[in-house]
Every structure is written in structure tokens, then in C-alpha cells.
Amino acid sequence: MDSSSIRLADSEIAEMRLDQGRFGLVFSRAYIVRTMTGSREQTLWWQAGELTMTEAEALSPLPRGAVCCLGGDIDDNIYTYRDMIPLPLDSRGQMRCSLRLRDQDQPVIVVGKTLRLEMADTPKYIQHLRVD
Numbered sequence: 001m002d003s004s005s006i007r008l009a010d011s012e013i014a015e016m017r018l019d020q021g022r023f024g025l026v027f028s029r030a031y032i033v034r035t036m037t038g039s040r041e042q043t044l045w046w047q048a049g050e051l052t053m054t055e056a057e058a059l060s061p062l063p064r065g066a067v068c069c070l071g072g073d074i075d076d077n078i079y080t081y082r083d084m085i086p087l088p089l090d091s092r093g094q095m096r097c098s099l100r101l102r103d104q105d106q107p108v109i110v111v112g113k114t115l116r117l118e119m120a121d122t123p124k125y126i127q128h129l130r131v132d
Contacts, residue, residue, distance in 0.1 A: 002034070002035065002036050002037055003034070003035050003086075003087075004032055004033070004034045004035075004086075004087040005032070005033055005081075005084045005085060005086050005087055006027075006030045006031065006032055006033075006049075006084060006085040006087065006117075007031045007032070007033050007044075007083070007084055008069045008070075008071050008072055008083050008084060008085065008099070009031075009069065009070060009071050009083060010031055010068065010069070011027055011029065011030045011031050011068075011069045012027065012028045012029040012030075012066065012067075012068055012069075013025060013026065013027060013028065013066065013067050013068070013069055013101075014026040014027070014028040014066050015065065015066070016062045016063060016067075016108065017062070018056060018058050018062060018110070021054060021055050021056055021057075021112075022052065022053070022054055022056060023052065023053040023054075023056035023058070023097075023110050023112060024050055024051070024052050025050065025051040025052075025097070026048075026049075026050050027047075027048055027049045027050065027051070028048055028066065029046045029047075029048065030046065030047055030048070030049050030119075031044060031045070031046055031126075032044070032045040032046065032047055032087065032123060033084075033129070040130075041128045041129060041130055042128070042129040043125065043126075043127070043128055043129065044125075044126040044127050044128075044129055045123040045124060045125055045126060046123065046124050046126060047119050047120070047121065047122070047123040047124065048119070048120045048121055049117060049118055049119035049120055050117070050118055050120070051085070051089075051097070051115070051116070051117050052114075052115075052116050052117075052118070053095055053097065053110060053112035053113075053114060053115050053116075054112055054113055054114045055112050055113035055114070056110050056111065056112035056113075057110065057111055057112065058108075058109070058110050059109040059110065059111060060106055060107065060108055060109045061108075062108060062110075063101060063104060063108065067101045067102065067103075067104070068101065068102040069099055069100070069101060069102075070100040070101060070102055071083040071099075071100050072097070072098050072099035072100050072107060073096070073097075073098045074089075074096070074097055074098075074115070075094070075095065075096035075097075075098075076089075076091045076093070076095060076115060077091070077093040077094050077095075085117060087117065087119070088117065089115060089116065089117040090115075090116045090117070091114065091115050091116075092113060092114045092115075093113070094111075094113075095111065095112045095113060095114065095115040096109070096110070096111045096112075097109070097110045097111075097115070
């Protein structure tokens with residue numbers, strides 16, 4: 001089965017904002033790893049997009065401006081996605097986003113009730129990745 005996921009490490013975040021319970025994380029360059037059924041290789045792409053959370057509350061301060069992600073966890077009810085975000089993602093329940101950012105001492109942590117990832121434009125191919 002084909003699958004795609006955002007690799008959080010090195011993905012570029014243009015901004016994070018929280019306004020009246022709506023959290024928005026805008027990726028200027030999210031790195032996407034695609035796996036095709038039967039292939040021994042994966043492919044790497046990049047694409048812009050936005051992760052949104054409703055009924056959201058920030059448990060730590062949000063950074064101002066553009067930042068680079070080092071990794072983190074996305075908790076979707078009983079599932080934890082470590083250092084990645086599955087594509088597509090549209091869920092509700094107990095949501096949590098905890099991200100480690102370059103040049104930040106503490107992770108950014110936001111909790112909420114819904115979580116949705118919408119990608120923009122067309123993905124751009126970067127390279128093939130060998131899987132051993």
C-alpha cells in the first residue's frame with residue numbers, strides 16, 4: 001500500500017499562531033517521504049501546508065516568525081506519531097502537538113480537540129531515498 005508522511009526533522013515552519021482557540025502551524029517547506037508498494041526505494045518531496053487544531057490551548061510559548069523543526073510528537077487519541085505526520089490527517093478527540101525547534105530550549109506544546117493537515121499547491125520532487 002502506498003503511503004506518505006511529513007518528516008518533521010528539517011521541515012520549515014513559516015509561523016505558528018493561536019487565535020480564539022484555533023491553532024495554525026504553517027509549513028513553508030514540509031518534507032514528505034513517499035513509499036510505493038513493492039518498491040525498495042522511497043522518494044522525498046517538499047510542499048507547503050497548514051496543520052490546524054481547534055479548541056486549542058498552548059501549554060508553552062509559541063515562537064515568533066520562521067523556525068526549523070527538529071522533530072516531535074503528534075498525539076492523535078491513543079496513537080503517537082514520532083517525528084512524522086501521516087498524510088492525510090483529519091481527526092478529532094484528544095489531540096496534542098509537541099515540537100522541538102532549532103534554537104529553542106523548550107518544546108512547543110499545544111493541545112486541542114481536532115487536528116487537520118491541509119497541503120497547498122503541488123508537491124515538488126527532491127530525490128530518491130534508498131531503503132536497506
